[in-house]
Amino acid sequence: MRNIKLSIVAVAMVFGVFFAWNGWVTKAQTQTAQSQGPTIGQQFKNIKVLNDVPAEQLGKIMNIFNASLGVDCAFCHNTKDYSSDEKREKQTARNMIRMTFDINKNSFNGRPQVSCNSCHNGHEEPTAAPNLWPPAEEAEIKQPDPKPTADQILANYLAAVGGKDKVAKVTSRQITASRLEPDNKTEAEEIWQKGQNLRIVTNYPTAVITEGFGGSNGWKVSNGPELHLTRFDEAEIARSAQVLFNPDLRSVYTKIDYRFEGQIDGRPVYLLTATTAANQADRLYFDVATGFLVRRQSVIRTALGPFVYETDYSDYKDFGGVKIPTTIKVAQPGVRFTRKITKVKINAPIADSSVFNEPKK
Ligand code: HEC
């Protein structure tokens, strides 16, 4: 069982994307997507298959469709009226949803083992013939003996960024950054941080988007079109703020466990699973050689497979005795960008701590 898990992880890393694997994601490890509030059938106009799925999953499922088929919303929709059935692809997709539910029901005891991506794997049309020149199988990773403890890995991380005393001396940061989009557009960003509180302002040509975390919930607002965040997105904004510049991960998670050694881009990493008091579980990956945190993932289960939020941290650089990641890559189905930190001002006074609170409308 263990070997299967490892090879699945290795394959996922080779392709750099996550396909529908559930094998080692236990219930306790994921944000539970239990029914809360209205269903899709209650909230939307023209629903024939996803009727009983919680409405808060609709956006996540649609983004999973986009990423699984390598398309955008207009592939299936008249984007002026999403309830319209005029596109043949939307009708096909309905049949595909039914088929996927049936496969899981009839062949996997109702467990959501197969999703759109299991067959499509990023393409509109799956290929039935096997690849005659498959990428080389990655060698199985030899597991460390004895296994390191979570505490040792966390202590290495703290030491790698500068150690407890230096970390304690940096109480706030004022940061200049830029955000690089997949189409190579960039936007200027300003970031304020104090403890686990964070505020990020992104200046788009047409709107200013501000997101933050002020000690309870994550929030995100726009001075243009209104944004609709699910509770999953709010939790993700909160977690990304709490983890970003904070090597004391025990202050974020109530339970942290060692899982195994794997690889990211050919570099050995340790995987820890970390659970918050609200029972939301993340996966934290640490570079074995440098000790740095290099990746964090949160997974939500939807009716059509896992939705993965992923953040990669790299290019750690020293500012005031403490190293912070200056390249932060954010990816989830439908979202992909790279944040580059260019300037950091240490311990600049943040006069009004309300900058970290959600602005009143
Ligand atoms: C592969 C096809 C496909 C793609 C791509 C897709 N959708 Fe859908 N979408 C559907 C199907 C099928 C339904 C109807 C589901 C049902 O009947 O149960 C639907 C329903 C919807 C609805 C509900 C409309 C209503 O009121 O009845 C919305 C809103 C929606 N999609 C938005 C989006 C957005 C936004 C995107 C891009 C992020 C997107 N979809 C991408 C297939 C797709």
Ligand code: HEC
């Ligand atoms: C068991 C494998 C399998 C699964 C699972 C699967 N598909 Fe497909 N899908 C196919 C195959 C094969 C085709 C091509 C059929 C053809 O060419 O006639 C296809 C075609 C499609 C098409 C038409 C593409 C086009 O270019 O017109 C859409 C849309 C689609 N699938 C959406 C989905 C969605 C959405 C899901 C998940 C709910 C899904 N599929 C799950 C195998 C699968």
